Amino acid sequence: MGAPCQAERRKFRHSNRKEADLRLSNASLDRLPGHVRRPGYDRSRVASGIVHLGIGAFHRAHQAVVIDDLLTAGATDWGIVGASLRSSDTQDALAPQDCLYTVAIRSGAGTEHRIIGSVLQTEVARSNPAQLIARMADPATRIVSLTITEKGYCHTPQTGELDSNHPDIVHDLANPDAPRSAPGFIVAALARRRAAGVAPFTVLSCDNLSANGHTVKRILMQFAHLRSPELGTWIADRVACPSTMVDRIVPETTDADRAAVSSELGMTDAWPVITEPFTQWIVEDNFPGGRPDFARAGVQLVADVTPFEHMKLRLLNASHSALAYLGYLAGYETIAETMTDDRFAAFAHGVMNDAAVTLSMPEGTDLAGYSASLLERFANPALRHRTWQIAMDGSQKLPQRLLGTMQDRLRQGLPVDTHALAVAGWMRYVTGSDEKGQAIDVRDPIAAELAAIAKIAGPVAERLAPALLDVRTVFGEFGNDPRLRSAVTHALARLCELGARQAVQAWRPSLHQV
Template sequence: MRLSRANLDRLPSGIRRPAYDRSRVTPGIVHLGLGAFHRAHQAVVIDDCLAAGAPAWGIIGASLRSPDTRDALFPQDHLYTVAVRSAEGTDHRVIGALVGSEVAREDPARLIAKMADPAIRIVSLTVTEKGYCHTPQTGDLDERHPDVVHDLNNFDAPRSAPGFIVAALARRRTQGHAPFTVLSCDNLAANGHTVQRIVTQFAALRSKDLGKWICENVAFPCTMVDRIVPETTDADRAAVSTTLGMHDAWPVMTEPFTQWVVEDRFSAGRPDLAAAGVELVTDVKPFELMKLRLLNASHSALAYLGYLAGYETIADTMRDPNFARLAASVMEDAAVTLTMPAGTDLSAYRASLLKRFANPALHHRTWQIAMDGSQKLPQRLLGTIQDRLRRELPIETHALAVAGWMRYVTGSDEQGRAIDVRDPLAREFAGLARERGPVAERLAPALLGIGKVFGPLGADARLREAVTNALGKLYAQGARRTVESC
């Protein structure tokens, strides 16, 4: 028996389910990037809004490439389970906020039409950093990106997130409809401002007037999102289905903690997000930097160095007291670069992160977090390094994390086994690794010279020395001994 609207009444009494009439829900949001994080985070908030009596805010989810999520959820009337895991046990909740799904590349015209519908007032995104087709160091559109080149020549059949947004906004402008809000929920620096720049630059390449109209009329609020959402495994599916007494093809696993901070600036209205636990603020930047530099930076350090040390998950890595100390050191070094609103307790936040990382019920793989490092390092590690150098503070801890990334992207682990490096620049990394070999004095400067990742910072002699020394230690004694001695 499959999870579906017809079978909701057959769920065990302890399973929370949609507390509203789904037949009355109409879409008000199109979400690009129908992955696990969105379904465990924003969709849960919208589910609460629907339960509070706001039926016009259902979500149409769109996968930009793969049909897998749509194929799993469509037979279930787009219902799915969020399993919240902690050391005390697992709570299960069926989410009903998703009312439809699309696969963008199968029928781009249909997705554009749905985004152009005036009933849609928000287009939100979780497409990961690489999905914005930009240069992370500058925040500008990468005009040579293959998807950007394609979309500029196929305006009504785009592939990229910026291409779909611009095509839909152009249609709304032509039809005389108000624009929707573009709400990025990805870990980009100043994500609202960055996405506004990317989208308006793309639009201006098509039409300067369109770019100007978007710049003047479309709201791009900044956001900060926080919830750990590991990849769903077959064992997870089996466990959830056993608990439900029916099959759920794609549940999502997560932790009890969740946070969403949003700049309260919308083009065409919004649901009552505050009532659903969202923090609405006038300036997101302090919270964004706090999360990027404390949570994401330490997560990346644990991922690269933990993977090299042979640890499969973050919780496994945190059981090693030396790696737990490394994570705390990354946070401590980053904390001095932050200026937070009055009343913010950074010490308590750091303590909560260490506890969350050590959650034994979350199987968050180091390999999963290690993906797309070229897109993540500027926001997570390099900003702190730059600020500490400016203050003439030591950078050895963050340099070790960067060196761990370098050792990882060579594509070979400490036992000589191949690493499945998933990154837009993976070929470039592999080429440099072959050319320079496992010699820190040759490899570190070559990787630091990749402008798309490091920009001018890569030429800083202090950074080069610190990273080269750290990479040399990783080659000489391995990740475990290096972390133990740092």
């Protein structure tokens, strides 16, 4: 995966100075330097078979790369139509590039650049909802996949149930042909296929939800039932929603990243994505309408994703969130910077250790090796994965990443001090003020509610922790558990008294190790 030598780069850049204002596109592919990998197939012969909702950086660095591999291997009917539910930024950037973009894979050894061609078209859902519904209702569409983040499902994370009072759900029930939400679009398209006698597409969630396939199926059934009980029953009986586990670190692309990639290409790419070498996709093999030959591109097809999903949520995502909140409070901008502090690296490992005893993995699973690989990936200095970015939408993430482990450990009679400190980090973060009194730009669906609670409680752990634990959309009934309340309140008091660095240093690991 080595990068080209410096002499080759200088030679290419010098010879292409006059072309520096070129834009990446089908027409400019043959002007790319030889070390840049490009689509190994005729894009004009590829038909779309997948509609993807939420065409952000993660999808373009993960699932779209897998499909690009399969198109290179000879598939012709699994191209992607990507839709943004709200913003037009992706379409504005990719449309002039014929939907081509660069994946820059960074490691300590250098950066590999690859052009991805599997996205054939982009749409903005709210600009033309009828067009997107028609695309999804087309019999050629056999899979509708999603990376819309936890909040895009319009559900209550603690229960996994549809939030029927969510503003977008209320709107979509009143305006079924002009929806705003992902459930609204999916059900509208399924209703049209049902009316036309067309078999349903498979709904493939690729988000970090607990039992994401079961969760999205339940949400769709509940939403459809509110539209029509018959439609709800049809979806329950006919629509497949396989569960998945996805894994690849994809930081937010910065202006400096765009400039570096464009310089490497010798032409402008307005919307590249930055990622790491590691990638993993585990999929429940349940596709009645057909699917790509995923295994050919390294996807692991299994009968039950649940153990792998729990492993990832409770080891990777939980430790990532813990590093994000506590690292941000300690003044670290990125995860890699946080990991240079041995105290935080040890704490991340402690989160994994405590979670490991709650997992039931298939025989032969190497949890110690997986944990070690995560620590190495977090420390990758070539990735600038901002703590602030990972800290977003914590109210949606805590139940799956941290609270489930805490419940299981308490059931086993084990302490929860490690995870309590991570939860306390979230509580301290959502007050909106850091340890130096500087404002924190808290991005969360219930940020206003959390800020109001923090303002009333003040920076007093004995008031703030119980008040936040009473937020039922995050903690549910678990928030009433006296063992949880005691552990989190104590951890928050230590965090407020000592600061993040000293609180992490004072932390002591549990006895069990992986």
